[in-house]
Amino acid sequence: MQSNDSDDAIDPLRAEVRGWLDEHWDASARKPAHDFGIGWRRLVVDAGWAAPRWPEQWGGRGLSDDDALVVEEEFNRVGAPGCGQDRSHVSANTLLTFGTDTLKHEALFRLIAEEITTCLLYSEPGAGSDLAAVRTRADWNGEHWVIKGHKIWTSGARTAEYGLLLARTDWDRPKHKGLSFFFVPMKQPGIDIKPIHQITGDSHFNEVFLDDVVVPASNLLGELNEGWKVLLVGLAYERLIMGEGIGERKQGSSKDDHNRADLISMARDAGLLKDSVFRRDLAQVLAYRQLNELNVARAKMELGRDKSSPLMSMSKLAMSRILHEEARIMTKMLGAASLLDGEPHEAAADVNYRAANAYMTSIGGGTDQIQRNIIGEQVLGLPREQEADRHIPFRDSRSVTG
């Protein structure tokens, strides 16, 4: 296999991106070449590089996937941020696909310039794995939508400009068919945000209480009662990103990814590297992680070829096992010291944190059990789960009647 890079003339698009970056980006200092008076990401948006696959009307360039990857390559080459939002920005892509022009003018450019953020108002105390059972209601009062309900597992709620909300707009239709999808302005009265105290001791997530929260008509995404479809498109984007992050949820990834345990050194320090039973156990735990990396690498290669690989949907399930198993073997190495915790006992605190935080991956973003359903049904083509309330009016579901 040979590279065409050196032999052939470089294609005009690549030349254009390079030219623009040369003029605007200082690759050695990894910062903008001058003070342009606006933020770097806004500059990238205005130039049409933030989301080059998008139509020109919405700040894109209408490029094919292959051409857009050329743009991303050039940005990556010089370490310039801000590109690839058409692939990775979940709420912006959802807005582009389903939003009204009014709402797009209001929010789209600010989103891809990362001047504002969003949060997800999907799960509820009564709608976890069974997300379509949400009971937060949206009622039309003649002027605007009025939202009332209780959402949970929302990260970034306090800083978000908009909340992406799944709410019930018709209680007489079956559960999936009476839902609508809204962009809720978060900076308004009636929204009460309460942090959740997690088993790790952290508070990444919040509960969000919505009491007569007002949403303009133009903030409805997609058709009325077609909110489930909007949600699925958003989830598809999210899954793509989770796959790239080796299957870990964005919210939990920083701690686990950048702080990967060196299990071999730890075993050596614990004097366990000569114990043959322990060695087998350790080898298996290391194997889980390496096998997943090989799967992700192969998935990317296959994605490059035909755009679909069943491997992506599996890496989250694999990551659950990796994180739980690593925490288990680290606890084993620590032994009685794992009884301790807190700042004076750094190693124990780290291991105990990992043991608790592993559940973020095995429960968050769909439990392992839900992932197995998804793999079984969507990859292997097995019959879908039966739902007692799938075809009846939602108001008669036990989710409502108790």
Add this chain to the structure above:
Amino acid sequence: MSEYLSEEERRAIRESFARLLAKHCTESDVRRLIATPEGYDRDLWRRMADMGVLGLLVDPTYGGSGAGAVELESLMEEAGAALLPGPLLSSGVLGSSLFSACTDDGVRLRLLPGLASGDTIASVALTGDSGTWRPDGVSVDAAPKGDAWLLTGCASFVTWACAADVLLVAARAPDGLGVFLVEDAQSLAGVTALQTHDPTLHLSRVVFKGVDAVRLPGLDESALEQAMNLARIALAGEQAGAARRVLDGTVEYIRTRVQFGRPVGGFQAIKHMAADLLLEVESATSVARQAASAFDEGDADSNELISLAAFACADAFVQTASSAIQMHGGIGFTWDHWAHLYWRRARADAQLFGGADFYRDRYLAAKESRNAK
């Protein structure tokens, strides 16, 4: 990867091999062959030779394709899926790579063309009764006798010795391990066929009581290790391919088998088993292929990946084949169902060349030494 084959040629040979097996190595073919003393199909063997499968690893100078581990792994996935019985691993992998590594061109010229054309079948005796497939498991001694050598001792778990024209024997010489050639293996006394758990695999025990042999120059412990690495990669490919075929067949069954008024694959107890197996099968495929490519590229982590492939693919195939019987229920417990044929192969493959725990240890050792660097 081969410098002789383009990517299209690689894909084409895999596809024609798959078609050949779909036609001549069906379940009923396998069952028919199990019942014969030979145990493999000579016509199919000839066709595989014509297709370039037998000479895959043999240099074009000697009538082969000059391919590498990547192509080998790819074809072995198909062989495993079809449960192909026969001396492919013995002759086409171990035999070919040992003869190719021999520094005597006369030996190469005399033997490699036959291996590639299928006229000569080689079997390789690598371990004694301990069945460790490690240098310390070799229990044949070689003593010089003029220009030749005399072999005494015993080798066991010798794959397809019954079909072999020539036997290669790892034996302990005064200066260390060497590989010795016994020609006219068919008239060799002391070969006993062993009854096997996997009826598609033929094994023998060979007792040497002063057998004349020729020492193959250039074949020391490290050459043996290289040949073993190719065999490990081939076996990993076979396991990955077979596991995938078993999962496909099982998914097909649980999609259509109705109990309690619906397909059993709709029950989470079954569906979740299938999802877990898919993860194992995909992991096995990824690591078998990556180990092959690392071997061809001579990557620093190739030993680590080969060991990882050895235990991950063995475990994946055993888990898939065992679960397949369980997921089929009663029908899977019958001799006439295909599930146990794969299960037997899985259990056999998991022992061949050393068990999973041996490779776990070896994998960790490779990681330790890379960390230390």
